Amino acid sequence: MTAEIAIFNKTAIALAADSAATITSNGVHKKIYNGSEKLFTLSKHHPVGVMIYGNSEVCGAPWELLIKSFRAENKDTSYPTLNEWCQAFFNYASSNDKIITKQMRENYIMAFHFNDIMPGMFKDINKLAEEESVKIARVVTIDEYHSITNTYLDDFISLLNDCPYFEDFDENDARDSLNIISNYLDTLCNDFIISDDRGVPEEIKQKILTILSLTSTKKSPLGITSGIVFAGFGNDEYYPSILAFDVFGFLGNKVRKIFNIAKSSVSSDANVIPYAQDQEVQLFLKGCYDDLLIHGQQTYANCHDETLSQVQTVLQESLPVELASELYEKIKVNTEGYIPTAEASVNSFINMNYNQKVMSMLSFLPKQELAYMAESLVNLTAFKRKVSDDHETVGGPIDVALISKTDGFIWVKRKHYFSPELNHHFFSKNE
DSSP states (O other), X not given: OOEEXXXXXXXXXXXXXXXXXXXEXXXXXXXXXXXXXXXXXXXXXXXXXXXXXXXXXXXXXXXXXXXXXXXXXXXXXXXXXXXXXXXXXXXXXXXXXXXXXXXXXXXHHHHHIIIIIHHHHHHHHHHHHHHHHHHXXXXXXXXXXXXXXXXXXXXXXXXXXXXXXXXXXXXXXXXXXXXXXXTTHHHHHHHHSOOOTTOSOHHHHHHHHHHHHHHHHBOOSOSOOEEEEEEEOOTTOOSOEEEEEEEEEEETTEEEEEEOGGGOBOSSSOEEEEEEOOHHHHHHHHSSOHHHHHHHHHHHHHHHHHHHHHHHHHHHHHSOHHHXXXXXXXXXXXXXXXXXXXXXXXXXXXXXXXIHHHHHHHTTOOHHHHHHHHHHHHHHHHHHHHHSSSOOOSOSOOEXXXXXXXXXXXXXXXXXXXXXGGOHHHHHHTO
């Protein structure tokens, strides 16, 4: 995990990122290092920066390598809008089969199917089979197990059919993916599906093939995700923009990505957008954590329902059935609006007393204060992790940059893994 933040008003964007990198295996924390690079210039001569959060690699290739290679090969290029910078970068990544080779892309998709899709599906299927065995007081037969599998797969396919495709993907891409998946379909089915001497039924194989094809081309929360944030100005833009994408690897020469509208902004209004671990930013902006707010709303709703239940019991014990029922329905109807009214009142209080006060001042903050605020919020998250019993997944030196239309990309704070005094050649070649 990590903590990164973008803070901006009409004059500039401040970006800040910590240096912690968490090494995990099967979802278990193994090691945390403080030296990861997450904030980069996308161009040495134009006001565009990029931040990475989540997985630091895509299909096994470091994002840092892709970003710096793009920067080197496009040093004399510029684009009218930030969106065109994004598209140019993704086009470069898609076509660069030296950094992300064909084998790396195919291995990534295969690992996605073996490690993410199939284990989850057959954990559910095996649980359904166990429940059926308990229900009928015997172990299900192979044919019954395959029947349960077929029903589950049908439901999953129906669910996937309703999901939208990744950007720039369609049914033709799903059809093309069948050629890749067919190479290891038999191995995949034999590894996960219980069968007898007759083998895995062809009907089940075809449904598995369909599911793997759809999960490779359609949006879902499955798989390892990288977040990539582009920030800055195109040549024709005078107010800052931030565009964030969730990237799920590649299929062939196409990026499996989703535009993250909640973490993006193209308006000139001042705003604070946190990435990855955002709890302390929530506290700063709202005066409380989102999960605390949700818990309070759920508790109030439960109390409301319990009160209605108690009222119904008292009415039934004290009045004739028809009168008790009539009064209960009236009370229920008259109190239906209490919960949304209470939620709206709390949200209004938070907005007026916390959020609005910060945002109104943010519009007028000078550049250096934007940078200080961004660094402070990342520091706050790191400090909270340090003094709590959580893993210190935020920490290390904080990189801070300011991007403005007039001054371009300016490093306010930047870590180096080497001594600048001993490496003057590094800075001279990058001037």
